[in-house]
Amino acid sequence: MTSWPADWLVPAWPAPHRVRACVTTRDGGVSQAPFEAFNLGDHVGDDPQAVAANRQRLQDTLGRAPAWxxxxxxxxxxxAEAGACPEADASWADELGVACAVLTADCLPVLFCDREGSQVAAAHAGWRGLAGGILEETVTAMAVEPGRLMAWLGPAIGPGAFEVGGEVRDAFVASHPAALQAFTPSHNDGRYMADLYCLARIRLAACGVAAVYGGGFCTYREPRFYSYRRAPSTGRFASLIWLE
Known part of the structure; x- marks a missing residue:
């Protein structure tokens, strides 16, 4: 594994030593505007050769294949299975050689591991997936007592920038009344500012995952990250976790 760009993130959480994770940024790639520079999304209109070069650079840097x-x-x-690319929004792994990976540009990436360092997972939690139960399904798939899991909330759109309609608030509150605290009225009638980090913590706590770290980013306001709400023609950054 070679060194990665200095502004890539390394989660600050008490994960076991053999659990490794990182979050890429726009830095370090070959994509041209408006995808500059390290776009890893192959579905956003970027030059396929540039995306392939960026993905190869990532694989070389990690020393293992991301499971897209x-x-x-x-x-x-x-x-997680390298080269498969199934239709799904989370993956888990308990073997070496592959990195669980999710792509985002405002949605919430959530990384998981168990306290023994025997299993990891990554989930893509947009508001629809979050409301539908993607985090709970990831916990179930890991087949580990939830109290033995920890989660890290990666860069997502912050509560000061994520305006949603009343139907979004209703979707969360219907199953978790405590979710009401994650919504504050917008200056636009019938609209709310939503806190994805708060919603994720509520959902994780409800299924028994109490050790939750991270949060506090805002992809919309931090230009080192891609943000679909800031610029609809944009790339995707990756959140990855693996075992060494």
Whole structure:
């Protein structure tokens, strides 16, 4: 594994030593505007050769193959497998050689591991997947007592920038009344500012995952990250986790 760009993120959480994770940024790639520079999404209109070069650079840097997914805002969780690219929004792994990976540009990436360092997972949680139960399904797929899991909330759109309609608030509150605290009225009638980090913590706590770290980013306001709401023609960054 070679060194990665200095502004890539390394989660600050008490994960076991053999659990490794990182989040890429726009830095370090070959994509041209408006995808500059390290776009890893192959579905956003970028030059396929540039995406392939960026993905190869990432694989070379990690020293292992990312297990890419075709993300569709579902609640499907699969075992991570390099080269497969199944339609799913989360993957898990308990073997070396592959990195669980999700692509985002405002949605919430959530990384998981168990306290023994024997299993990891990555989930893509847009509001639809979050409301539908993608985090709960990921916990179930890992087949570990939830109290033995920890989660890290990666870069997502912040509560000061994520305006949604009342139907979004209703979707969360219907199953978790505590979710009401994650919504504050917008200056636009019938609209709310939503806190994805708060919603994720509520959902994780409800299924028994108490050790939750991270949060506090805003992809919309931090230009080192891609943001679909800031610029609809944009790339995707990756959140990855693996075992060494």
């Amino acid at each position: 997914l075709k993300q569709v805002h579902s609640t499907v969780v699969v075992r």
